[in-house]
Amino acid sequence: MRPLRAILPCLACAAALLVLGGCGTSRPTAYKPQRPAIVYSPLTDEQAHDIAIHALGLVGTPYRYGGNTPEGGFDCSGLIGYVYQSSAGVAPPRTVAQLAGFGQRVDADQLRTGDLVVFGTHHAGIYVGEGRFVHAPSSGGTVRMDALQARHWARLNPTFRRP
Known part of the structure; x- marks a missing residue:
């Protein structure tokens, strides 16, 4: 019988081969990008439309903090x-x-009327379609409609939420 010292290096090599044997032997799998999940809402299409129309009807209402x-x-x-x-x-x-955590996050390409447009934790509005939203800007202003792609709003990197 061989002494244990003579067998240990062989056992170590055998263990290493077993561990490393699985590395790189499997076939690579192709990357499959996942489609964004479609976000559904408990609001009907009619309710979402009503929200947008109602918001548009309030354009011109004075701003008031609180x-x-x-x-x-x-x-x-x-x-x-x-x-x-x-x-x-x-x-x-x-x-x-x-509001920044209300409902579910929506990708820009899935926006529908009635969704929320949220700018960080400081400002928000209601999406009314065609790249526009209604909001109540800071003091001295009135409720108004603006384009999401306007320089000021686009650089604020909005997120979108669906209740």
Whole structure:
């Protein structure tokens, strides 16, 4: 019988070959990009359309910090809450920081009317179609419609949410 010292190097080599034997022997698999998941909404198409139409109807309403009615004025999240509640019976969160996590994230190529347009945790609006959104900009302004591709808004890198 051989001494253990003579067998150990052979055992170590055999173990290494067993471990390394699986490396690189399998056939490479082709990369298959995954399609983005389609995001569904509990809102019907009609409700989403009503949300967009209602938001458009509020263009010109004065801005008011903390405002959430047409009579008293709107801030951006107050506008969203008012429109969603009165058009679809949905009560979204009150702050933009909370809206940033509300519903499901939507890719830009899946946007539909009624989706939320969120700029970080500081500003938000309602997508109304054709690359445009309605929002209540800062003090001194009124509720208005802007293009997402306008230089100012595009550089803020918006995200999109669907309740």
